Amino acid sequence: MTLVHLSAPVADALAKGGPVVALESTIITHGMPWPQNLEMARKVEQTIRDGGATPATIAVLEGKLCVGLDDAQLEALAQTKHAAKLSRADMAVCMARGGTGATTVAATMIAARLAGIEVFATGGIGGVHRGAEQSFDISADLQELAQTSVTVIAAGAKAILDLSKTMEVLETLGVPVIAYGQDQLPAFWSREAGIAAPLRLDTAKQIAEAHRMRGALGLPGGQLVANPIPEAAEIPRETMMPIIARAMEDATAHGIHGKAVTPYLLQRIFELTEGRSLESNIELVLNNARLGAAIAAEMSALPAT
Amino acid sequence: MTLVHLSAPVADALAKGGPVVALESTIITHGMPWPQNLEMARKVEQTIRDGGATPATIAVLEGKLCVGLDDAQLEALAQTKHAAKLSRADMAVCMARGGTGATTVAATMIAARLAGIEVFATGGIGGVHRGAEQSFDISADLQELAQTSVTVIAAGAKAILDLSKTMEVLETLGVPVIAYGQDQLPAFWSREAGIAAPLRLDTAKQIAEAHRMRGALGLPGGQLVANPIPEAAEIPRETMMPIIARAMEDATAHGIHGKAVTPYLLQRIFELTEGRSLESNIELVLNNARLGAAIAAEMSALPAT
Amino acid sequence: MTLVHLSAPVADALAKGGPVVALESTIITHGMPWPQNLEMARKVEQTIRDGGATPATIAVLEGKLCVGLDDAQLEALAQTKHAAKLSRADMAVCMARGGTGATTVAATMIAARLAGIEVFATGGIGGVHRGAEQSFDISADLQELAQTSVTVIAAGAKAILDLSKTMEVLETLGVPVIAYGQDQLPAFWSREAGIAAPLRLDTAKQIAEAHRMRGALGLPGGQLVANPIPEAAEIPRETMMPIIARAMEDATAHGIHGKAVTPYLLQRIFELTEGRSLESNIELVLNNARLGAAIAAEMSALPAT
Numbered sequence: 001m002t003l004v005h006l007s008a009p010v011a012d013a014l015a016k017g018g019p020v021v022a023l024e025s026t027i028i029t030h031g032m033p034w035p036q037n038l039e040m041a042r043k044v045e046q047t048i049r050d051g052g053a054t055p056a057t058i059a060v061l062e063g064k065l066c067v068g069l070d071d072a073q074l075e076a077l078a079q080t081k082h083a084a085k086l087s088r089a090d091m092a093v094c095m096a097r098g099g100t101g102a103t104t105v106a107a108t109m110i111a112a113r114l115a116g117i118e119v120f121a122t123g124g125i126g127g128v129h130r131g132a133e134q135s136f137d138i139s140a141d142l143q144e145l146a147q148t149s150v151t152v153i154a155a156g157a158k159a160i161l162d163l164s165k166t167m168e169v170l171e172t173l174g175v176p177v178i179a180y181g182q183d184q185l186p187a188f189w190s191r192e193a194g195i196a197a198p199l200r201l202d203t204a205k206q207i208a209e210a211h212r213m214r215g216a217l218g219l220p221g222g223q224l225v226a227n228p229i230p231e232a233a234e235i236p237r238e239t240m241m242p243i244i245a246r247a248m249e250d251a252t253a254h255g256i257h258g259k260a261v262t263p264y265l266l267q268r269i270f271e272l273t274e275g276r277s278l279e280s281n282i283e284l285v286l287n288n289a290r291l292g293a294a295i296a297a298e299m300s301a302l303p304a305t
Numbered sequence: 306m307t308l309v310h311l312s313a314p315v316a317d318a319l320a321k322g323g324p325v326v327a328l329e330s331t332i333i334t335h336g337m338p339w340p341q342n343l344e345m346a347r348k349v350e351q352t353i354r355d356g357g358a359t360p361a362t363i364a365v366l367e368g369k370l371c372v373g374l375d376d377a378q379l380e381a382l383a384q385t386k387h388a389a390k391l392s393r394a395d396m397a398v399c400m401a402r403g404g405t406g407a408t409t410v411a412a413t414m415i416a417a418r419l420a421g422i423e424v425f426a427t428g429g430i431g432g433v434h435r436g437a438e439q440s441f442d443i444s445a446d447l448q449e450l451a452q453t454s455v456t457v458i459a460a461g462a463k464a465i466l467d468l469s470k471t472m473e474v475l476e477t478l479g480v481p482v483i484a485y486g487q488d489q490l491p492a493f494w495s496r497e498a499g500i501a502a503p504l505r506l507d508t509a510k511q512i513a514e515a516h517r518m519r520g521a522l523g524l525p526g527g528q529l530v531a532n533p534i535p536e537a538a539e540i541p542r543e544t545m546m547p548i549i550a551r552a553m554e555d556a557t558a559h560g561i562h563g564k565a566v567t568p569y570l571l572q573r574i575f576e577l578t579e580g581r582s583l584e585s586n587i588e589l590v591l592n593n594a595r596l597g598a599a600i601a602a603e604m605s606a607l608p609a610t
Numbered sequence: 611m612t613l614v615h616l617s618a619p620v621a622d623a624l625a626k627g628g629p630v631v632a633l634e635s636t637i638i639t640h641g642m643p644w645p646q647n648l649e650m651a652r653k654v655e656q657t658i659r660d661g662g663a664t665p666a667t668i669a670v671l672e673g674k675l676c677v678g679l680d681d682a683q684l685e686a687l688a689q690t691k692h693a694a695k696l697s698r699a700d701m702a703v704c705m706a707r708g709g710t711g712a713t714t715v716a717a718t719m720i721a722a723r724l725a726g727i728e729v730f731a732t733g734g735i736g737g738v739h740r741g742a743e744q745s746f747d748i749s750a751d752l753q754e755l756a757q758t759s760v761t762v763i764a765a766g767a768k769a770i771l772d773l774s775k776t777m778e779v780l781e782t783l784g785v786p787v788i789a790y791g792q793d794q795l796p797a798f799w800s801r802e803a804g805i806a807a808p809l810r811l812d813t814a815k816q817i818a819e820a821h822r823m824r825g826a827l828g829l830p831g832g833q834l835v836a837n838p839i840p841e842a843a844e845i846p847r848e849t850m851m852p853i854i855a856r857a858m859e860d861a862t863a864h865g866i867h868g869k870a871v872t873p874y875l876l877q878r879i880f881e882l883t884e885g886r887s888l889e890s891n892i893e894l895v896l897n898n899a900r901l902g903a904a905i906a907a908e909m910s911a912l913p914a915t
């Protein structure tokens with residue numbers, strides 16, 4: 001059984017040892033409305049091509065784990081209404097049943113690893129939810145970073161999460177969190193989280209070398225590269241903090257809870273920022289795609305471990 | 306050194322690629338009083354045979370990891386007063402010292418995997434204890450499901466646990482939780498937990514195929530199949546909730562704490578239900594054995610991964 | 611690339627299958643002031659030699675993972691002001707950048723495993739910090755014990771931690787915690803923690819055999835041997851408890867938080883015990899080195915798994 005279906009460009013790039021950057025698909029199916037989601041998906045892929053690498057958007061389509069989608073598949077996925085949101089727990093069941101689903105950070109890492117892709121660019125990773133000391137609600141993305149050897153470029157954990165607890169869990173799990181080009185952690189829409197980063201690297205080459213060293217040591221996990229949003233696109237922390245607080249109050253006031261909280265907060269922040277949060281989100285994803293392409297290029301220039 | 310001692314029928318079935326269902330032994334030594342424990346153990350094994358599969362009850366006897374017990378061994382174990390209750394942490398020490406111990410869900414999974422058995426039927430798994438946000442008391446069974454490739458059929462986590470936190474931890478750890486034939490999670494004695502199941506499958510074949518797909522993806526963990534107790538044997542949730550609450554109040558009032566809480570609660574629930582909880586427990590184990598045999602049969606009909 | 615640089619005596623001992631005991635270096639760079647740190651490091655190494663084994667102090671020196679330091683390297687490390695404190699998360703980045711760092715328990719276990727060393731003696735391991743139910747501050751050492759096959763000899767978790775939560779996490783993660791020669795857990799400076807040990811073994815040979823049995827079962831983690839401080843050197847629990855409580859009050863009163871808490875507490879306890887805590891610390895490390903040498907000797911006498 002061929003489990004992983006590579007698109008022709010991805011298969012070609014991997015066969016040559018050329019740079020490939022994996023992309024998740026939940027941002028397409030659950031993160032943005034049609035048709036902005038398709039526009040953004042295309043722009044991200046083009047940004048990676050402009051950076052000299054091959055994009056590999058990942059999704060499960062009718063039971064097939066597709067690594068690299070053609071434009072028709074991308075468009076169809078962007079219009080799908082009922083795609084599942086797949087993580088480590090439900091990926092195999094979806095595939096065995098012939099279902100269709102978009103991959104979260106965790107599932108994208110698993111698929112990238114299976115395909116032999118070492119770099120993955122996304123917007124923000126999941127983390128420890130606020131209130132997790134009572135709810136125990138912690139994203140599977142953190143465990144995935146601890147066990148699957150893929151370097152993930154994100155603009156930090158989403159700022160509606162508990163960043164401090166998220167950092168503690170990553171430390172406990174032995175995951176390198178590397179701020180790119182600055183001492184502080186970024187906080188998704190903002191360049192600074194008010195929290196010092198455990199590690200800092202300043203070039204794509206250094207990040208590629210650290211990834212390979214980790215592999216050489218036999219350490220099974222990946223790296224999280226926390227890449228600050230470009231200054232022109234950021235919403236500063238002082239602006240975002242009260243907006244996030246307000247969105248949370250509204251969620252409580254409206255009795256939103258469980259899985260409904262995150263989408264509610266993102267929508268409310270969109271409204272409260274008059275759409276700026278979405279523009280920032282698109283810019284930070286493009287920025288991560290650029291860095292991803294650069295890291296992938298450096299990695300393919302290094303000897304394989 | 307031959308580490309795993311297979312009984313003749315288990316060795317025979319495995320050699321032929323026939324269906325085998327693993328069974329734990331803690332339910333025999335710690336879960337029920339003599340002689341009901343032996344009766345139940347024999348009935349469960351017979352149920353599996355009636356379903357066309359070979360039962361493999363697992364225990365450590367005088368340092369030997371036995372997979373499959375003959376009737377004399379089963380009877381001796383059912384009468385043992387001082388068997389240890391073995392989990393991942395203490396299994397190797399017990400074996401190295403030549404000790405005797407019954408296997409919990411975690412240790413049974415480890416032994417099943419070593420023997421090449423893919424399916425294991427039990428009553429309920431361990432989980433996150435109520436109050437774990439302060440006590441940090443979380444069963445090793447959850448971590449085992451995340452790393453050991455065995456499909457475990459249970460009637461849910463024991464309802465005296467914190468089911469909501471248990472589900473969160475399983476999601477964080479990437480464990481598929483599959484309700485069998487219904488949309489809600491079951492809650493051990495009751496068919497419904499008031500919590501939607503993350504996944505639902507309706508046939509033994511689908512469960513077997515999902516297990517194999519998980520293996521093909523290289524994901525190391527197992528699956529938890531949450532199989533609702535038969536209607537005729539259930540104690541409905543409305544009846545059980547106040548009984549569990551009462552048993553907990555009594556535990557607090559009597560200053561019961563730590564490892565003593567679970568056995569106290571189970572005994573108190575037995576009294577408060579006038580023995581119905583034990584009858585239900587036996588019926589749900591038999592029901593899980595039936596489904597286990599069916600899944601094992603489907604799995605042995607699939608090509609090996 | 612030769613990743614691990616063995617000193618000549620360590621390479622020699624490993625080639626012969628002779629007993630080797632790994633030692634961490636954070637205790638040298640961050641645990642004690644100059645020149646006591648060098649004195650102690652030399653004494654610990656000599657104790658291991660006196661026990662018939664070869665000491666292998668581990669550190670990253672200018673990007674090289676050194677297993678076994680010569681006396682000049684040991685002295686240089688003891689005088690280094692800016693060594694990083696390396697754990698699983700930051701070890702590879704430090705090495706890739708050519709940096710210098712001391713290894714914590716987690717990083718020492720990783721390096722020992724890579725070098726083929728099965729025994730590691732230290733003072734105390736990291737654990738669950740008090741207040742972790744809110745801060746989520748849990749040492750990476752616990753996860754390391756769950757996945758890296760090294761027997762670690764310590765005098766328990768440091769008594770300023772939450773020992774009860776630390777024990778729960780170790781149980782959840784399936785780590786054997788073996789009290790040596792007594793039924794209670796030790797608590798670093800004190801022989802008794804007021805908590806029953808999950809496991810007890812009485813000889814180095816039993817510990818070696820249990821380690822090998824764990825390996826034979828394919829269980830990936832290590833063992834924690836909790837070795838009580840010698841009676842002559844202990845500060846009894848009744849004496850230490852109010853001192854630890856006082857040090858914590860002072861930390862709160864002075865607004866100490868985050869990573870600054872542990873060094874503050876250790877310094878404050880040093881003052882409040884008028885230096886006895888440091889003397890005890892040195893004695894317990896030497897005591898662990900002795901037991902480590904004995905366990906390593908027993909292990910090298912057993913057939914390899």
Ligand SMILES: [Mn+2]
Pocket residue numbers: 137138139476
């Ligand atoms: Mn969640």
Ligand SMILES: [Mn+2]
Pocket residue numbers: 442443444781
């Ligand atoms: Mn427990």
Ligand SMILES: [Mn+2]
Pocket residue numbers: 171747748749
């Ligand atoms: Mn910490």
